[in-house]
Structure formats: C-alpha cells, structure tokens
Amino acid sequence: MKKKAGPALLNQASVPGRRGYLPPVSDLPPTPEEELIPSSFRRTAPLNLPELSEMDVTRHFTQLSMRSFGVDQGFYPLGSCTMKYNPKLLEDLPTFPGFRDLHPLQDEADIQGALRLIYEAEKIFSAITGMDAFTLQPAAGAHGELTGLLIMKAALRDQGELARDTILIPDSAHGTNPASAALAGFKVQKIPSSAAGIIEPDDLKPYLSPQVAGLMLTNPNTLGLFEEKILTITQMIHDIGGQVYYDGANLNAIMGWARPGDMGFDLVHLNLHKTFATPHGGGGPGSGPLGVKAHLAPYLPVPRVISTPGGFKWSDDAPRTIGKVKGFWGHFAVVIKALAYIYCLGFDGLKQASSDAVLAANYLQTLLKEDYNLPYDRYCMHEFVLSGLKDNPAAIRTLDLAKGLLDYGIHPPTVYFPLIVPEALMIEPTESVTLDLLDSFVAIMKELASQAKTKPEELKEAPHSTPVRRLNEAQAARHPVLKW
Amino acid sequence: MKKKAGPALLNQASVPGRRGYLPPVSDLPPTPEEELIPSSFRRTAPLNLPELSEMDVTRHFTQLSMRSFGVDQGFYPLGSCTMKYNPKLLEDLPTFPGFRDLHPLQDEADIQGALRLIYEAEKIFSAITGMDAFTLQPAAGAHGELTGLLIMKAALRDQGELARDTILIPDSAHGTNPASAALAGFKVQKIPSSAAGIIEPDDLKPYLSPQVAGLMLTNPNTLGLFEEKILTITQMIHDIGGQVYYDGANLNAIMGWARPGDMGFDLVHLNLHKTFATPHGGGGPGSGPLGVKAHLAPYLPVPRVISTPGGFKWSDDAPRTIGKVKGFWGHFAVVIKALAYIYCLGFDGLKQASSDAVLAANYLQTLLKEDYNLPYDRYCMHEFVLSGLKDNPAAIRTLDLAKGLLDYGIHPPTVYFPLIVPEALMIEPTESVTLDLLDSFVAIMKELASQAKTKPEELKEAPHSTPVRRLNEAQAARHPVLKW
Amino acid sequence: MGHPYLPLTDSERRQMAKVIGLQDPSELFQAIPEAIKAQASFELPARNEWEVKKRFSQWAAQNTPVSQVISFLGAGAYEHAIPSALPYLVNRSEFLTAYTPYQPEISQGLLQAFFEYQSLIAELTGMDVANASMYDGPTALAEAVLLALNVSKKKEVIVLSGLNPEAQQVIKTYTAHLPVEIHFLAPQDPGVKAELSSLLSDQTAAVVIQYPDFFGRLRLTSELLSLIKASGALSIVYINDPVCLGLLEPPGAMGADLVVGEAQSLGLPLSFGGPYLGFFAAKKNFLRNMPGRLVGMTTDLDGKEGFVLTLQTREQHIRREKATSNICSNQALCALTATIYLSLLGPTGLKEVALSTVRNSHYLYSQLTRIPAVQGLSPEPFFHEFVVGLPNAAASLVPKMKEKGFLPGYKLPPGQPFSTDAYLLYTSELRTKTEMDRFCEEIERCLQ
Amino acid sequence: MGHPYLPLTDSERRQMAKVIGLQDPSELFQAIPEAIKAQASFELPARNEWEVKKRFSQWAAQNTPVSQVISFLGAGAYEHAIPSALPYLVNRSEFLTAYTPYQPEISQGLLQAFFEYQSLIAELTGMDVANASMYDGPTALAEAVLLALNVSKKKEVIVLSGLNPEAQQVIKTYTAHLPVEIHFLAPQDPGVKAELSSLLSDQTAAVVIQYPDFFGRLRLTSELLSLIKASGALSIVYINDPVCLGLLEPPGAMGADLVVGEAQSLGLPLSFGGPYLGFFAAKKNFLRNMPGRLVGMTTDLDGKEGFVLTLQTREQHIRREKATSNICSNQALCALTATIYLSLLGPTGLKEVALSTVRNSHYLYSQLTRIPAVQGLSPEPFFHEFVVGLPNAAASLVPKMKEKGFLPGYKLPPGQPFSTDAYLLYTSELRTKTEMDRFCEEIERCLQ
C-alpha cells in the first residue's frame, strides 16, 4: 500500500461511460453522422480520451497542483527569470467579457477598446525603453528576438547588405540569442567577457568586421553586471554600420533608471512575463513585445494600430514590413496584465521596483559571499552569480545545493548558467522580498554550507522531503517515454 | 533551522509601513479628521492590525491552504456531513454582478430576477420534500431547526397550548436538535432507539403525554437506518396533537425516493451545504431553508416573495409570522448554488444521486464489517456506523484509526458520534465516489486493521506525515489562548 | 446515466450491487413504504451547465446591481471596494471545500486562520476574546441578549434607539417566547442619557446600543457605558460596519461588556443580503458563556505550536440542550474573507477607507442641506450615514433619480424617528466629488 | 513608498543598504552613465487597483464581445462553451505562478500534466509523439516547414489552397530570408490531386494541407498523403480546430508525417487573438528534430515513477545556435487548459461538440442557400464552416445584421478563391435552431 501516492495518469483513471462535462448540443433533429460527413472522413478507431467525472478531473489536477511550486508557494530566486510576485488584479482583467470573448477578426467598430489598449501599451513600452515604435505580436522573449533579427535581415536586404551575415553575441548570453540569430539566417560570433564580467571595447574590436550585422546584448548582462562601457560599445557597432539588439530579459534592473534606447540600442524586446509581473504559467504563455528605433519601424510586423480622428484603426500600409510573425495580434490577454501592472506602479513605482530588486540582490551577494565563491566581486544589479562553495572538502556540487534548498521549501536559483561560470548559482531575488525572507534565505544557505561539511552524504542525496527523489534524466533521454 | 515551517502568525510577520492594498479614497480635499469626527469618538490607541504586502498576504493564506484539506483534495467520508463534490459551476453564478452587487434593500423593480430565484427555489424545495411552503431565511441547519421550533411555539401560543412544553428527541439525534429545542424554550425528552437502531412505536408510547409539543427526527436516522415505522410514528404524534419535525441533514439518502411531507412530517429543514452540494467553506456558510405544511405556513418568517401579475413582490402581510430570524433574506448566494445543482441533475439525477450514495454506503458496509464491528447489521441508507475493530488485542481506539487514515491522505469518518454507539466510526461516502476510490478506502481500512495488530504502537502515534502531530486539546481548554 | 456529478457508471453500480448481494441497487430502498415512494416524483428535467448558466444570467440581468448605478444605499449593508487578491485566496479549494476543522492535524491552516480572525476582531473591537463567527449581525446580537439574560438571570433589556431594524426584529423573534421584557427606546433627541437612567434598574439585564447607530449617529460614550455598568446591567454594543473602527474608538476601550455585529463590510459582497458575517466579542469573564466555536493555541506531542477547536463543552455537539447556543455550521469562509481583507488593508488602509466614507458623507450632507427644499436631520456627530428630509418629493423622487442613474438612499419608514419624508444616505469610499455634485444637482431639480 | 507590490519598507531599505556598506541604495546605480540616467524619466502617475480596474472596464465596455451577440464568426478562432471547472483548476497558483519545471522534484504535477498533454495530442492526431506546446498554430506550422526543409535538405514547399491566411503569412515571414521556394497553390476546384502531382518533385521538401481547411472543406485523404509520400516529400497537416478530431479520422491514421495546429478551441477563450496554443505532433523518426520542450517518464533513485524534461539537447539553452528551434517560454498554461478541457469532455463530449457544430453548419447552409439571393459556395464535404456568396449586399450587410444582433461571419477578401462577395460562416455548438432561423430571415430581408 503506497501512502499518499500521486494521482494515476488520466488514462489509468478512466472508466468507460463516465462523463465530466455535458456540453451544450445542437437542438436540431439528430441527422445521422453519415449524412453530414462522408464515412471516408470519419474516425475508424474509437477516440481514446480519458473518461472521468468532474470530481475526478478536479481532484486529479488539484493533486497535481499540490505537487507543483509557484511564486505564491514561496521564495523563487531563479536567476534570469525574474520570478516576482504576480498581483491578483492582473488575473481579473482579461476575464472581462469585453476582452475574453472578443474575436480577433471583429470589425474595428466593435473593438475600439481593445485597439486603444494596444495603442496605449505600445506607447508606454516605448516610454519605458526609449524606443520609437513597438509591436506586441511576439509571443515570448525568444520570439521577440527572432522578430528583431528578421527585421535586421530585412533591412540589410533593402540596403543590399546581405553580406553582413554575422551577429556578435557575448559568451554569457542566454541560449535563445544564438538560436534566434541562427533561425533568422545569421552566423553567430561569440564575444568573450572580460575578467570583470563585462564586454571591454578592446575585446570587441577584433570582431568588428564588414560581416557584422549587429550585436545582441542584455544589460545588465546575465552575470547581473551593468555593461559600463555601453555607450562606447553601441557606438562602435553603429560606426561599422551594425545594429544593436537589447535582450530585455534583464530590464527589471533598470526601469526608470536607464533606457536601452538612450544607451544606443536599436531594437529591444520585453519579457512581459518577467519585468511586468505577468505569471509564468509553468513555462508560458509569455509575451515578448519588440521595440525599435524609427529607422526600423517600417519593418515591424503588420497590422499596426493607428489613431485617427475617426477612432483607432488597423493599418496594413507598410510596404517594408516583415509580415506576420504570429497569428493575429500577439498575446493580448498577457499585454492587459502587464499594462495594468505598469499603471498600478506608475513611474516612481517602476523605478522603486528596480531599485529594490537591485538592493535585494546586493544584500544577498554581500552576505552569501562569505561562504560561496563570488567570481565577480563588485556591486551587482538585479542578480549575481556564485560559483560553488568556498570551503568544499566533500566536493558538494551546485546541483546538491539546489536540491538541498528544496527541503527548505525554497525554489533553487538557476544553476549552471551562465555557462562561463563553473558551478554557477544565479540568484535573482527580485523586488518581491522582505528583509525577513532574505535573512532566512541567507541562514538556509549558510546552513547548507555547513551541512556540506558536516553531512555531505545527506546533501548529495537531497531532496528528502519531495514526492520523488532525484530522477534519472539519462534514462529518460536514452529511452524516451513521451506518452502513455 | 526549521525545515518548511508553517507560516508565522500575521502579527509576527507584520512590518510597519508595509501596504497590502491601496483602497480607492475620497477625492475631496483632505479635511482634517478632527473637523469631521469629534476627538472624543476617535481612536486613542493605534490600531494594531498587521502590515503586509499583497505578496505576504497571498503567501500566508496560500500556505495556510496547503495545511488544510477539502473535498477537492481527497476522499472525505465524514458521516452526517454529506461531503459530496461541489461542482465548480456553482461558484461562478453568485459572482454575476446582477447577484453579487445587489443590495438587499433595493426596490422591487430592481430585483425581479432575485425575487424570481427565491420564488423558484421555494417551489422546488417544496416539490423535493413534499411541503407546502418554504422560507430561505435560516442560515444553517441548526437555524432552520430553531425557526421551526419557534413556529411550533408560536402556533401553540395561538392555540393556548403553551403547556405543551416538551420535544421528544431520539438519543441518536444530532446535538443541534436538543440545543435548538432548548433555545426555543422547550424541554427535551430523550427517546431510546431500539436494538435495531430505530424508533419502535411501543418504545415511543410511554413518552406520549399532554406535555408533548412534538417530535424531532431525521430519517434515515444518524445511524443511517431508515425509520421503517415512520408512518405509525408521525400518526402517533399527530394523534396526541403534536407536530413532527424532520431534520433534513440526511435527505441525501432519499431524494426522489421519498418525501418527508409524505411521511407525515410537518416541518423540514434542508442543509443546502450537505444535500445540494454547496461547499462547506471550512465550517460555513451553510443555508437551512425551512419548509412547513400549510397549517404552519402563516407562521413563516417575513417577508415572503409572492408572484403577482405586476411581477414578484415582497409581502409582509402575515399577522401570525414569528418575525425575522435573520437579517435580510437568508444566504441568497448559497441558495443560488443549490438551485443550480438541482437544475443540473433534474429529478432523475437527484434520485440517482441518492441511489448512488446509498449503494456506496452499503458497498463499504459489506466489505468493512469483516474487520470492524457493525452494531446494526442490516442494509443501511447513505451512511453506517461501525463500532471499533473486531479483533483488537492492542486496544486500538477509533481515534487512532482516524489519525491513521490521515497518513493515507484520507479524511477520517466522523468519530464518537452518534453517542449511543461506543467507539463510533460514522462513514458516509456520498455519491461522489468511484469504485476505485471505494476499493482503495477498503484496502486502507483493512491495512489499518492489520496494523492494529502488527504495529499498534505506530498507529497509536499516528499521524506521522502531517505538519503537526497529535495536539494537546486538554491544555488548550485548561489554558485558553484564543488570540495572539 | 453518465452525469458529471455522478461518477459511478452503470457497470460499477452492477458490480457493487453484486458484492452487496443484490440484483439491483433499488432494493436498498425497500425499507421505505411503497405508498410513500409512489408520491415522491415530480417533474424536473436535467439541464447542462451551459443552459443553467444561461438561465441564471438572465435572472441576474433582471436585477440592477449597485455597481451599475451610483448608489447611496447603505442602511445595514455596505458597498466597499473588494481587493482582487481576496477571492483568489478565499476560493482555494482547501478552504472552500473543507468541513469544520475537527481533525486538527490536517486542518492547521484553517485553524490558524480562525485564530487570526479571533485576534483581529478582538483587536478591532478592543475586547478580550472573540469567537470564530456567528450567522450575521442580528443573530449575533440576539445571542448576546440571550447571554446577558442567562448570565444575569434578570428579565429586562433596554434597546436604545437607532438600532438596525433587522436586528430589532430578530431580537424580538428570539425572545418572544421568553418571560422577559425588551424595551425599545423611542428615539428622543437629545436625552438618551436622561431617559436611559430613568429606565435602568437592578432588573436590567443589558442595554443595547448601536455604534455608529442606524442613522449614522455617534452616541456611544464611556460615560454612557459607566452609567450602564453602575446599574449592574451589561452593555452590548452593536456594530454594523466595523470599517468604522479604523477611525473610531473601540467599544472595548470605553468599557463595553459585549461587542457584536455585522462584518459584511470587511470584504464580503452585498449578495442581496447574504451570506454575511456575524462577529461576537466579549470581556473574558463571559468566555464560557459565549456561543459558537473557538480556536485555541496549543502544542503537539513534540511540543510544536498548533491550533485546535477548544472549549467545545459549551457547544451543542457535547452539551446538547445545555449548550450556550445551538449554532453548528457558522460563517467560517466569511470569517476567512474578513481576515484576508483586514490583512490586505492593514491599519492604514482601513483608516483610509473609514476616513473616505466620512469625508464623503460630510461633504454630501453639507451640499445637500444647502438646497432649500432639503432638511438636514443629522445634527449630532455622524459617521458615514446621515438623514435628510425631502418633503413633497415622496413617491416620484426615487424613480426620477433612478432614471438618472442614482440610488438615492434608503427611505425611512414614516414617523419613527423622523416626521418628514426622511432618507438615510450612505457614502462609500467609491463615491467621487463629481458624482456627489451631480447627485445634488439632480436632487435639486427633482425637488423643484 | 508603501506600495502593495513593493514589500520592502524604507526602514528595511536603509538597513539593507547599511549591510552592503552604502549610504543609499541609489549608489548601486552608479555604473550607469549620468547622461543616460537623466533621460530615463517620463510622466506616469501610480493608480490604485480600483482605478485601474475601472479604466480597463471602460475599455472592455468599448468592445462588443461575441458573447453579447449571435456570432457566426470563426475563420481561425472558435467560440466554444468552456466548462466552469476549467479556470478553477488552471488558475491554481501552483500552476499559474510557476516557472518552467526545471526542478523536477518539486514540479511533478506540472510535468505529469504536460506528459498527459503530449499523450492526448498524440492520441487526438494519431501521431507517435507530441511536444509540450508551441506559441500558436501559425508558428507551429512555420517550424514544421523549417523542420522539413532542414531534415530533407530540399528547397521547395507546396502549400495547398485553403490554408489559414495567418498561417500563410507566418510561413512567408519565417522563410523569407531562406533560399527556398514556397508554392502557395491557387485554389482550383476540383483538381487538387492533379495539380499537386504536377508540382511534386524530388525537390519538394514538404506539402502542407489544412484539415478541415480554412473554408471548412474536407480534402485530406490517405490517397493524397500516399501521393506525397511517394514523391519523397513530407506531409504536414495543419489543424485549426482539433475539436473536429472528435469525429474525423486523425491525420496520423492516414499517414501524415507531421501534424501541427492551433488548439485554441480546446478550452481557451477568444481573448482577441491570444494567448492561444500551438501543438506539434510527429512520427517518431522526427523526434530529435522537433522544436520545443518534451516531458519524459523516468524513475527516481528509489525506482519510483516520475517525470522530467528530456531530450533537452535539441533546445537552445544547451545547443544554442545549433538548436532545433529558439523557443524557450512556450504555452504551458494553455497546454494545461487543453488537457483539462479534454479530460472533462472525454471522447463522448468532444464528439458531441464536433457533431453539434457540423449539424448546425449543415442546417444553416441548407437554409441559407434556399434564399434565392444566396449562393452556396461549399459544394465539397465541409465541416463546421462553409462559404456563401451574398452578392450585391456588400457594404451594408454587416452593419445591418449587427444592428439585429448578428455577426454574420468573415468576409473573405475578394477574388481568391471566390469571385463573389463571399462570407465564411462558422456555427459553434452554441447556436440554436431559433437563432439560425432568425438569422436566415434577417439575411433574406437584408438582401431584398
């Protein structure tokens, strides 16, 4: 007898004849199927979906939720992911029937409020980033990157500059940057970070060739360090005719303090699901609006919302557009949430949020570097990267520390990223912290550091309190079982 | 360092200056308080409420929820409480602005839909119970009882029969029955159950005196047994001029199969939070509508909803009414849910629900009586009462069994009630079960029976997997700490 | 039948019947006399979720909720802004679908929340103890009156004027059969104290006073409470909108014995009158006479802190006819709602809401009473409700104002205590200056 | 400042700065050049929750949602009834506020749900494997086309007529910079097969066909797929409303290589176009070329069953520029929604919905085409969408019908593939006979 076992798979729980929902059905006389759809198109084998009652379904997914962990459950200092608190107001707004039940192809007369919302969101994102125009079409950060890179590509084609086929990307960058560049048909040239963890103009120089289409950067970078030479860097790229792309994943460090547009960036994507508090949903949906400077605005995806004396309208009038990168107009419901978050904080609040996020990161960095290696020992921005334990006779790995945290009800930081830091532990507390929470996290991290010496075997076996123990990932990849 | 500790009390988590919600505030010029409210009325000491951010509050109550257990979490065979599944549709309906934001004192013209709903609910409750009129005012079952007993009292007063001051109540009855009778100014006379667990007319006879105002009964009774002699019993009470009250807590056993009105009952309350699937909310709110036969209808609380050619109206025209038993009109939002549940099932569904509830109870009774004492060994209705283990060398108590179930993620049955069964375990599976669920419950109960012999000490120390172990109730009562 | 709310399938039913030894589950109903069974059926088709939703939407659409108009209607039920976070937390199914926490080891969350609720109510009211909830304000008050009668063994209760009419009626109903006398004071202005002292005697079990009263008046003073105490009677303070306590002196600090009331305004929607939330707070010497459930702090076998239902020997399931009350199901989820509301608002938020309502009411009163045809009937200090006379407007006023999108308050029954066409107006924190100014203009127009 | 979304207080900030060794937190921003800082500010006041809610309510009120009218608008986004239980479960904060389940030990719930999603999509489409979601249908299709190009190393793709126009545009955008040719077939009727065989060559990487197509037509047959296979090209089937698969033969059973599409109709609201849910299913030989996340079953140290993200070496965070796709955040919560939707509906429910939409569409088509001025343009077998010509109605039709409370479908762009004023109409399971009859009457009246 297994005590408190997890829920069986849906198909195992299925019992023929059970119903979970009686849908509304056509009230027409029941014409037989075969008179409607020729038999050659109809299913031959029965459809093998689970058959469950509403209670079965509710308990199943409730129990699954009880084996999951979100920001509402506890501290989630997952670096690069900006796991801030998601205000509940945001969840209410997209359920207003005027938004929820709005069809994307309705007439302009019936969607004035929605168009207004898109218009306002684009304006405010421009103000926050210092860009000239925005599209809300991209579905997530990586999709924003792709959109931006396709725009760069299209502009190069118009300029007859297709020989510029290389994008420069720092070695600390997120994997989506090179992947997006490749998808947009570019080659990727890795740029090394300096010993100080940032890009030195001198280090960049050797890579500046006529093949360079542009540079992708996030600032602060994935080490949590502000690229101090940013004005020089963007200038250098512009000087050779390249564009500079800002990966907005780290915008939470600088809202209200600095704008990518003012740093010289030509394109910026936002991760609404990071910076603007829309929930991550277990992996998505996100939203990755892309902003550009005026010279690239003609390439933005269509349609665009324009304001006219007769009201808001869709405009397809963009001969140089790259076209559409997604069905319809983007993750509208996610944009609603982000916009509401921005309105609630206002300029001062956004600035304070960044200030708090940076303060919290530095507070942790100050206290944790006593026991953990801090490869770049300077003030960080919203996150910082540790490199394993200082005093580590038992060779405890970052993975062990992460699993150890699970037993304290804390979501571990990002591990083994960025790739340039060995045994990386990337910690981003965000502004959604209290001093108590930070202090208790420090205490737990210190406890783990001491356990690493006193009970290393226990730590190597962690976690101990989760529904399953460490899982065999090699087996999963060697013998993929991807469905029941 | 406590691993995964529960959340601190709100006041302990409070930090001065923190805000959880910025309410909308008056946009008038800020007249100083003292000009509005004389200082003698204003607070002298500061108000010591917790100061928390929205995240703090969300995490606090989310973590509290994670230390609680409802029907959605798992099996809940709590006898007498009818812990059936609460369909989610029910939760949606009261949030329609037309219901949620309706003020109880609005004009009749503005509340026609609400009055209609009350009218329809009263009609349908009458149809289900076989009564002539209903009031929705009572807040819960016990309140329905009080209302009914006050009506009986008022009728006696009108008949000059105040010498009838005694209510007969079986020894198996729920505590609210005698308590309600006392509150309504009656004396309580206990009636013994027969060896077969029901009321025998011959046993009742000795108690039939001119002092008897009436009899309170639930049928099936709290042992889960149908009072087979019910027609004789109600006749006997009527013959001596008494009224018979039906405690509707057990109506889930007989919906569509039998109606209290047809059994001879004069008054019936319903527990919408049991029979009609409205959630229990951790103890309430319930709703306890009271139905009466025509001769008692004039005494029902006011106002009543009446249907007129000009629409639905409130009527206070009831000279013999007992008045109001509650502010406004009852638990309107709970009534909405119950009515929706009834519509979803229809007559056939209600009848099937009772049939399934009874079938499930008998299935468990059949399988559990192998290892547990079954004091009344006959077909039960929707619930049955076991009396401890059959083979019990280690003197394992019902309490130990209950705590043992907690380790399997199952809510224990009701224990030590009804009072007439030693070591009672009162099991009510309801219709919200699958055969798998029942079989796994039986397996667990058998496992406990075997543990009682093989590992009695472990069972006496159960639960082992809950956030706290057995709690010291004596200490709590001896040294009451009722606030922080 | 395959119904979403009935998980068993026909084949499972057959299997189960077989195990029991039956041909058919219907045999289980053989104890019911055939004559009864024959009468049980009635006509009611099953409907799917969508149809039911549609029907209720239609009924909802036949109502005009206050959120669609500009409302000045209070009179015992109060519109307030409800924080978005609140329903998300209250509706967590661990709370929503749980029963009373009789099994403390898996109910620590609910128990802690109720303990926190008790603490917050005690703090708000300034009292020693509070229970875990009552059905609503009026029934909480009725039970407080019964407590006073029981404890004192006296037979008279004095109810000062200005008590919520619903509460008055419930007190009457709850005591109609008892050999006691409830004096409902006529609302004499001024002279509460004088009249009260003339009525108070050593036969007085308790005096009931609402704060602020039904007409918004602030009449509770420590002096009045001392007078009551001196007579040997208990003072029972009734509060209908505890938001006021963000600003007002708590009755406990003035010496009240029992403070009970209606806490709908702490985050519960209007919902056409219910469910609401009764609260019950007392000085500690009445602890063992209190109705309702109590949660206490204790320790587990390991000495770890935890919570349990306690002092259950007062309750019906143990003490039966000798219990302090018959209450069993209470308003647990509503108490949780109030706890979350207060946690979100904190002292500053609650005070802001209270102050906004007062600021609005005083502005509106001053603007309305500038209109010649409007009579100001709230000369005493008032909180967020006040009374004005709108003579000669009578029948036509309300419909006219409703056409303009206003709910102009509660029309007081004629005579008592105001002689003219008197309206009771409430101003929530949601009302804006513009709305109030437009309201005054329209009232003036209507009265011309 | 005390803001609900900013838990730190000023005093905490001071304390923290001190620990770091700072006078003021702003010193942490000294790395930012002053010139940049000076430009950063813009005008935006903070607003409280209530004000924000009000503003969005007003904007919502400026829209006319399909739930307020009788809509025949589909064309790629489909109105369906959404079970009440669905949002309660999806919005459990453990799901809603979690990140991608990189830590499997505390994410078994999410991982199991995604595993179940993969299983259900594979079952519905009749394919070997499905990933854990894509952004939406059009991007899923674009990635399928890229997969085919990459795997085959060929340079041509044929897109049969009747592909959703949004998807057509996204394919174009995703491939514009590549040295490949995408042939969008002109919609010749009949003759798909003939034309396709003339175009197919050993240079064809893939053929894309929508099922049912944008015009509701059922054109996918095993024969067609065999023809494609014989040429050495991959077949990519695009599905825009998987509800259809409650009734229709799954493309996998007919031999499709890749089946991708848009699953908005599985429980996601219209939401003005997003977020929706792309799905991606394939024959198992394409497993290691698939984009997106995959969840696999494995065991833990004790041999207990569990779930992990697997085959991550295809993904960007490991393989960087060599990854099969750049996708990182996907549509996890939407995939969970579809999983719950399918669990609630089951095979019977899904078939009922599918059958109802077809029954309605065929009835409406037959009733509309009885009207002399209406031209039936869907002679082939069609599913829940069809095309009619409403010549001479042009500009005035839509406004007139909207006045009567109808959304009369999607006006197809002129010319392609229909020469008249053609409208594409969708009939969800929510449409009733009465609604459709009234609609026909009004159309007839409009056309007179």
Ligand SMILES: Cc1ncc(COP(=O)(O)O)c(C=O)c1O
């Ligand atoms: C630095 C950085 N860039 C880009 C991304 C990709 O964003 P998304 O997951 O929204 O596609 C991430 C997400 O983790 C990131 O951290």
Ligand SMILES: Cc1ncc(COP(=O)(O)O)c(C=O)c1O
């Ligand atoms: C048999 C019986 N009668 C009466 C009641 C009291 O109902 P309520 O809790 O709704 O007041 C109960 C509740 O447990 C009960 O089981």
